[in-house]
Amino acid sequence: MKKTFALLVLVSVIAATAFAQKQARTDADWTAMVEAERAFAAASKEKGMREAFLAYLAEGSILFRPTPVDGRKVWLDRKDASGILTWQPSLAEVSRSGDFGYTTGPWEFRQKSLEEKPVGYGYFVSVWKKQPDASWKVVIDIGTSNPEPTAPTDAPRPPDSKHSAARKSRSKINLEAERAALLRADRKFAARSTAGGTLEAFRAHVAEDVRLYRQNAFPFAGREAALSALEARPGLFNWQPAGADLARSADLGYTYGSYEFRSSANASDTSADSSVERGGYLRIWRRHGDEWKIVCDVTNPLPPPRPAATASTTTGGDN
Numbered sequence: 001m002k003k004t005f006a007l008l009v010l011v012s013v014i015a016a017t018a019f020a021q022k023q024a025r026t027d028a029d030w031t032a033m034v035e036a037e038r039a040f041a042a043a044s045k046e047k048g049m050r051e052a053f054l055a056y057l058a059e060g061s062i063l064f065r066p067t068p069v070d071g072r073k074v075w076l077d078r079k080d081a082s083g084i085l086t087w088q089p090s091l092a093e094v095s096r097s098g099d100f101g102y103t104t105g106p107w108e109f110r111q112k113s114l115e116e117k118p119v120g121y122g123y124f125v126s127v128w129k130k131q132p133d134a135s136w137k138v139v140i141d142i143g144t145s146n147p148e149p150t151a152p153t154d155a156p157r158p159p160d161s162k163h164s165a166a167r168k169s170r171s172k173i174n175l176e177a178e179r180a181a182l183l184r185a186d187r188k189f190a191a192r193s194t195a196g197g198t199l200e201a202f203r204a205h206v207a208e209d210v211r212l213y214r215q216n217a218f219p220f221a222g223r224e225a226a227l228s229a230l231e232a233r234p235g236l237f238n239w240q241p242a243g244a245d246l247a248r249s250a251d252l253g254y255t256y257g258s259y260e261f262r263s264s265a266n267a268s269d270t271s272a273d274s275s276v277e278r279g280g281y282l283r284i285w286r287r288h289g290d291e292w293k294i295v296c297d298v299t300n301p302l303p304p305p306r307p308a309a310t311a312s313t314t315t316g317g318d319n
Contacts, residue, residue, distance in 0.1 A: 029098030030158055033128050036136035037089045037103045045114070050081040058129060058137035066300035067258050067280040068242060071141065084110045087124055090153050091211075093286075093295075095247030099130040102254070102284055102296065104211070104219075106153050107143060122146050123219055125282060125298050127254050129245075139245065140256060142282045142298050144213045159209055159295075173250045182285060183244040185292040186255035189283075190239035198237045199230050207286060207293035215301055226297075235263035239281065251287045256280065259299060278302045 036056070043052035053075045057063075061071035075081075087107035094101035102125060109120035122145040128136045185205075193201035211219050212226035220229040238260045246253025261277040279301035285292045 029130070030092060030094040030101070033094055033101045033130075033136050034089055034092050034103065036128065037092070037126065040138070041087050044085050044087075048081060049083070049085050050075050050078060056138050057141075058131065058139045061138055062140040062256065064142045064280040064282070064300045066302055067278075068256055071138075082111075084112070084114060086110075086114070088153060091157060091159070093159050093252065095249050095252040097247050097249035097251075100128070100247030100249075100252055102127045102252075104296070106149060118148075120145060121148050123213060125213065125284070125296060127245075127282075127284065140254060140282060142213075142280070142300055144215050144217070144298065144300065146216060146218045149218075173248070175246070175248065175250070178250040179244050179246055179253070182246055182253045182292060183241060183255060185285065186239075186241045186244065186257075186283060189294075190237075190241060193237050193239060198235065199227065202230055202294070202297075203227060205292075205294050206297075207288065207295045210294055211296050213296070213298040215299070233263070235261055237261050252285070253292075254282060254284045256282045261299075261301075277304075 040052060040056040043055060054072065057071045057075070059072065062068050063071040063074055065074060085107060086109075088105050089103040090105035092101060092103040104123060104125045107122050107124050108118040110116050110118050122143050124141065124143040126138050127140045129139045131137050189201055189205050192204065206223055206226060208223050209221075210223055210226050211221050212229055213219050214229065217229070220226045240258045241255055242257035244253060244255040257280070259279060259281050262275060263277075279299055281300070282296070282298045283294055284296035286295045287293075
């Protein structure tokens with residue numbers, strides 16, 4: 001009996017030690033990713049946006065302008081990037097494998113000097129992957145605008161531990177199969193949105209700690225706030241998923257693509273192109289048991305079409 005008890009104690013100690021070591025590695029990876037985000041922001045402030053983005057965007061990275069485009073090509077083609085863009089992370093999450101994660105937080109834009117008042121405010125969402133040389137690079141990045149904030153930003157933090165604990169360790173992961181499964185989850189969500197309504201699709205697929213990002217609004221944090229925001233703007237989304245990627249541990253991933261949104265007020269107006277909002281989206285997913293749940297959903301709309309020119313404007317009018 002004593003030997004059996006001693007063996008159980010030894011097994012428990014080994015398991016606890018292994019868990020502590022794994023947690024320490026995850027904490028170190030989380031810190032490294034957050035520090036990479038801070039270094040990226042510092043480079044933008046000190047060296048300019050173009051040099052910073054080219055230094056921290058991974059090969060094959062995606063930006064939204066506002067539909068998905070090749071990120072590095074955008075900045076390689078952009079020779080003049082005037083203005084000062086500053087930002088800081090306020091929330092970050094890293095995968096169990098420590099090779100994949102995301103950061104989000106507020107940004108500000110100034111035209112000439114850090115001493116002047118910002119002319120633009122918003123929130124960014126960036127997905128990071130650890131590279132073969134152990135550096136962290138951005139693989140997909142998107143943002144929204146909002147009014148001037150009235151409160152300071154908190155220091156960056158990880159999600160609540162009870163949400164991270166839902167991600168179970170798994171063995172024998174086939175990354176290609178898992179990537180395809182994640183993309184299927186996004187397509188299932190899109191189909192449910194079209195068939196049963198956007199609100200019901202979100203209700204079935206969002207995590208408790210979901211964050212919803214929409215243009216000209218502060219992020220809606222938490223399931224209740226996100227669903228209330230969606231309910232306040234009734235309409236139909238038509239999502240077109242384009243791609244997906246995920247961590248080696250297959251517990252954290254993202255999907256992206258383009259979308260069309262028609263509000264309920266214009267649902268019957270199929271001919272008026274101006275009644276349709278179009279843009280790109282990024283969706284970050286976390287595995288909860290055997291199910292993928294949305295933890296971050298961002299839409300970035302195209303500017304509304306300009307009204308047709310009238311005769312007076314084209315001919316000079318009263319001028």
